[in-house]
Amino acid sequence: MASMIFTDCSSSTTARLLPFTRNPLFRLRDGTVLLRRLVTLTPSHLPSPRRALAFGSSSPSPSTRVTASFSTEASTSASATAKVIDGKSIAKQIRDEISVEVARMKDAIGVVPGLAVIIVGDRKDSATYVRNKRKACESVGIISFEVRLPEDATEQEVINHISEFNNDSSVHGILVQLPLPSHMNETNILDVVNIEKDVDGFHPLNMGCLAMRDREPMFVPCTPKGCIELLHRSGVSIKGKRAVVVGRSNIVGMPAALLLQNENATVSIVHSRTPNAEELTRQADIVIAAVGVPNMVRGNWIKPGAVVIDVGINPVEDAKSPRGYRLVGDVCYEEACKVASAITPVPGGVGPMTIAMLLDNTLISAKRAYNFK
Amino acid sequence: MASMIFTDCSSSTTARLLPFTRNPLFRLRDGTVLLRRLVTLTPSHLPSPRRALAFGSSSPSPSTRVTASFSTEASTSASATAKVIDGKSIAKQIRDEISVEVARMKDAIGVVPGLAVIIVGDRKDSATYVRNKRKACESVGIISFEVRLPEDATEQEVINHISEFNNDSSVHGILVQLPLPSHMNETNILDVVNIEKDVDGFHPLNMGCLAMRDREPMFVPCTPKGCIELLHRSGVSIKGKRAVVVGRSNIVGMPAALLLQNENATVSIVHSRTPNAEELTRQADIVIAAVGVPNMVRGNWIKPGAVVIDVGINPVEDAKSPRGYRLVGDVCYEEACKVASAITPVPGGVGPMTIAMLLDNTLISAKRAYNFK
Numbered sequence: 001m002a003s004m005i006f007t008d009c010s011s012s013t014t015a016r017l018l019p020f021t022r023n024p025l026f027r028l029r030d031g032t033v034l035l036r037r038l039v040t041l042t043p044s045h046l047p048s049p050r051r052a053l054a055f056g057s058s059s060p061s062p063s064t065r066v067t068a069s070f071s072t073e074a075s076t077s078a079s080a081t082a083k084v085i086d087g088k089s090i091a092k093q094i095r096d097e098i099s100v101e102v103a104r105m106k107d108a109i110g111v112v113p114g115l116a117v118i119i120v121g122d123r124k125d126s127a128t129y130v131r132n133k134r135k136a137c138e139s140v141g142i143i144s145f146e147v148r149l150p151e152d153a154t155e156q157e158v159i160n161h162i163s164e165f166n167n168d169s170s171v172h173g174i175l176v177q178l179p180l181p182s183h184m185n186e187t188n189i190l191d192v193v194n195i196e197k198d199v200d201g202f203h204p205l206n207m208g209c210l211a212m213r214d215r216e217p218m219f220v221p222c223t224p225k226g227c228i229e230l231l232h233r234s235g236v237s238i239k240g241k242r243a244v245v246v247g248r249s250n251i252v253g254m255p256a257a258l259l260l261q262n263e264n265a266t267v268s269i270v271h272s273r274t275p276n277a278e279e280l281t282r283q284a285d286i287v288i289a290a291v292g293v294p295n296m297v298r299g300n301w302i303k304p305g306a307v308v309i310d311v312g313i314n315p316v317e318d319a320k321s322p323r324g325y326r327l328v329g330d331v332c333y334e335e336a337c338k339v340a341s342a343i344t345p346v347p348g349g350v351g352p353m354t355i356a357m358l359l360d361n362t363l364i365s366a367k368r369a370y371n372f373k
Numbered sequence: 374m375a376s377m378i379f380t381d382c383s384s385s386t387t388a389r390l391l392p393f394t395r396n397p398l399f400r401l402r403d404g405t406v407l408l409r410r411l412v413t414l415t416p417s418h419l420p421s422p423r424r425a426l427a428f429g430s431s432s433p434s435p436s437t438r439v440t441a442s443f444s445t446e447a448s449t450s451a452s453a454t455a456k457v458i459d460g461k462s463i464a465k466q467i468r469d470e471i472s473v474e475v476a477r478m479k480d481a482i483g484v485v486p487g488l489a490v491i492i493v494g495d496r497k498d499s500a501t502y503v504r505n506k507r508k509a510c511e512s513v514g515i516i517s518f519e520v521r522l523p524e525d526a527t528e529q530e531v532i533n534h535i536s537e538f539n540n541d542s543s544v545h546g547i548l549v550q551l552p553l554p555s556h557m558n559e560t561n562i563l564d565v566v567n568i569e570k571d572v573d574g575f576h577p578l579n580m581g582c583l584a585m586r587d588r589e590p591m592f593v594p595c596t597p598k599g600c601i602e603l604l605h606r607s608g609v610s611i612k613g614k615r616a617v618v619v620g621r622s623n624i625v626g627m628p629a630a631l632l633l634q635n636e637n638a639t640v641s642i643v644h645s646r647t648p649n650a651e652e653l654t655r656q657a658d659i660v661i662a663a664v665g666v667p668n669m670v671r672g673n674w675i676k677p678g679a680v681v682i683d684v685g686i687n688p689v690e691d692a693k694s695p696r697g698y699r700l701v702g703d704v705c706y707e708e709a710c711k712v713a714s715a716i717t718p719v720p721g722g723v724g725p726m727t728i729a730m731l732l733d734n735t736l737i738s739a740k741r742a743y744n745f746k
Contacts, residue, residue, distance in 0.1 A: 187587070203581070204578055204581030204582045204584075204585055204588050205577055205578045205581055206581065207580075207581035207584045207585055208576070208577030208578055208579065208580035208581030208582070208583075208584065209577045209581070210581075210584075211577075211580050211581065211583075211584050211623075211627055211631070212577055212580055212623045212627070213621070213622070213623055213627075214560070214623070215577050239646060240646050240647075240648055242648075242653075248586070248634065249586070250584075250585045250586055250587070254584055254585070254586075258584070261621065261642060261644075264644075264646040265646075266641065266642065266643060266644065266646070266647040266648075266653065267641065267642060268639065268640065268641035269634060269639065269640060270639060271634075271637075271639065273612060273613050273637040273638075273639070274613075274639040275613055275615075275639075280615075280639065280656075283653075
């Protein structure tokens with residue numbers, strides 16, 4: 001279960017999600033190394049409608065540490081009125097649909113979609129993510145390929161493996177597990193991935209096509225695609241709605257905003273330089289929070305009846321938990337669930353959707369390669 | 374003078390600016406064929422604070438035609454309080470700077486920047502735009518190349534000429550004058566332009582780099598680049614400001630929004646599906662209007678003290694004008710200049726900046742090709 005909780009937020013990493021926090025590695029009691037900073041909750045992180053957390057001032061002061069006192073299970077709040085958007089269940093449904101399609105394709109033309117993952121070094125978190133992806137592939141019938149390289153591998157070795165996968169017709173998606181060792185140039189390496197197999201959808205050409213009205217991206221990045229899919233499958237109408245995306249990362253915030261706009265929402269992106277972020281957010285019918293600051297979006301940021309999608313998965317200290325930590329979102333669930341009409345929990349909201357969308361992108365790629373409808 | 378007024382809004386066309394109006398050709402008294410619809414002003418287009426024009430409902434009803442009664446010279450309004458942002462003068466200053474740089478480059482390494490334009494067919498408006506570009510090039514010392522093809526040329530012929538320019542080291546920028554004849558696929562043709570010479574900046578890879586935080590586009594599209602330059606050179610601070618872009622076209626609205634966000638504004642894009650567009654626009658410290666609907670943004674859309682950049686250049690019927698028409702922006706200048714702290718006029722605001730930015734992009738391209746600092 002723990003391994004499922006620590007799914008990475010993008011399909012290859014969350015490390016690039018947080019533009020304005022530094023994320024030192026953090027080794028948990030069970031030996032897992034986290035990419036994300038483990039935050040000690042301070043009074044400013046606790047739910048209090050009277051105290052709105054200033055955007056960007058999220059660093060807890062060590063001198064004001066307190067123990068979190070509210071429920072560790074977000075969805076147990078007694079006075080919640082919001083419908084819980086069950087990402088786990090929706091992701092399961094999507095995987096089932098993908099399984100059917102994979103089988104149909106195999107039966108019809110004898111082709112099985114293939115996903116290749118390249119992992120460099122011995123990071124336990126990366127190993128966990130890669131294992132989860134392999135299991136997810138197996139569960140829907142997608143073939144997974146894996147290359148493991150030592151920490152001291154050269155950039156050229158990684159590039160050589162990418163090139164091999166680029167030329168391998170049985171591989172329809174290629175992922176380079178991030179972060180890469182510091183001696184490697186991430187952009188140089190990622191740019192080698194054939195755009196027709198870039199199932200992460202992080203290539204700037206994909207982003208450009210997402211931003212332009214008459215273009216179609218080859219792939220939509222997995223996490224924002226998962227957010228929109230959650231809205232669609234929960235019956236939330238997007239067209240004509242006001243939407244606020246909190247956070248402007250390349251892998252979630254920006255593409256989520258572009259996707260919402262493509263569906264005819266009116267979108268504002270709130271970020272660390274936004275004055276009165278809560279005021280603007282409170283105008284939104286749909287809020288997507290993807291900023292990597294625990295509990296930053298408070299109840300009084302939410303317009304009554306709004307729909308809230310919480311992308312954050314932040315480990316915070318919790319002495320009461322056997323693991324010493326628990327996971328919270330970027331939205332203060334206990335407050336928001338009393339105001340919103342629907343909300344995703346953390347964990348179990350957006351997280352499970354990311355891998356489901358990765359599988360979907362791999363299937364899409366294989367179908368496209370063989371023009372299989 | 375008329376030929377300067379009818380500059381195209383992007384460096385190659387305005388035809389793609391207007392996502393929700395159809396633009397039949399319109400032949401003016403002087404024989405010029407306009408790309409843009411000539412609008413007969415109706416009561417809904419006249420300045421009246423009590424009447425806010427519904428976004429998207431811009432089609433004038435023939436049965437309610439009236440003659441425009443307010444001043445044809447936007448900047449003559451007696452009660453204006455806004456500073457006029459003089460695009461003509463700023464563009465002149467930029468051209469002078471470019472001249473100096475072109476001469477410096479020629480002296481230092483013997484290289485002169487070159488801009489190639491391909492024009493297909495006999496459209497008079499396109500011919501005017503191309504002539505203006507050639508004159509502008511000459512005025513700063515940039516060499517211009519021109520290929521004129523007949524209306525019935527094939528797509529392959531156009532592509533062949535682009536390929537030649539792609540391989541010609543004396544050409545640093547390539548423009549295909551739009552619109553192309555209807556038997557040609559615009560996207561297929563534009564995609565052939567080497568991204569290193571795509572001085573229009575319309576390639577999706579450029580747009581993707583503009584949207585992503587750690588990427589730099591090869592070129593920034595000319596009109597939105599001109600808007601930002603007007604703000605910079607008028608001493609308008611962007612960081613931390615609320616900005617609204619009215620219109621979401623590929624060539625102005627979207628890249629303008631991305632540029633504003635890159636400068637740390639908080640940006641909302643207002644479009645035809647936005648409910649209460651005026652309410653959201655009224656929150657903005659900076660408004661960029663690029664929607665192609667005459668006088669759509671009224672005075673009561675503007676927050677007192679806001680800065681207004683008007684990209685629209687709309688010809689409207691005017692019996693009092695010797696030409697039978699006059700030009701108005703997307704912003705109702707007479708109203709807005711009483712509320713805003715600064716505003717661009719139409720004509721003489723954004724228009725002159727577009728060609729200046731095209732020259733700048735050509736210079737940038739040539740400098741990059743020779744690594745000339």
